[in-house]
Amino acid sequence: MNHSFHANCIPTAYDFEITVRDIYPEEQLTDHYACFNLDEPFDCLPEEGSVKTKVMPNDILHYYQEWDRQTAEAMISFNRVEQPLKYLLNPQYIDKVNAVAEGKEALDSILATYYDRSKKHNLNLTMRS
Numbered sequence: 001m002n003h004s005f006h007a008n009c010i011p012t013a014y015d016f017e018i019t020v021r022d023i024y025p026e027e028q029l030t031d032h033y034a035c036f037n038l039d040e041p042f043d044c045l046p047e048e049g050s051v052k053t054k055v056m057p058n059d060i061l062h063y064y065q066e067w068d069r070q071t072a073e074a075m076i077s078f079n080r081v082e083q084p085l086k087y088l089l090n091p092q093y094i095d096k097v098n099a100v101a102e103g104k105e106a107l108d109s110i111l112a113t114y115y116d117r118s119k120k121h122n123l124n125l126t127m128r129s
Helices: 059-075 091-101 117-128
Strands: 009-011 017-019
Touching: 009 059, 017 059, 059 091
Parallel strands: none
Antiparallel strands: 009 017
16 A cells, blocks of 8 residues: 555445546555554655645545545445455444445544644653643
8 A cells, every 4th residue: 555645446434445537457545544553644746636745644634524525425335346355344333334334324433533743742741640
């Protein structure tokens, strides 16, 4: 999985990645690495269609609404397209994923996976006092 500012896969709040557009033979799978709760920013090679060249640890706070929109659109097709790996989904999320795919429940935001290190740091300072 490689980084892209225009990723074709997005992590979900349900412990799996979903493709948000068709992926063609020999095309690489990509994610925006900010979804992975980075500790430090990192520089990227220039990418066609993007002026960004750095992934920041808090990028998810800026892009989650767009990623949620893309994920919600992709979920509409979840039960309409063969899912040979569906058996690998975390059993605790199966009912929720099916309900979201059927339009019966709202998608949980990818923001739910964000780990705010500043709160952990503050918690540790409180615990030491």
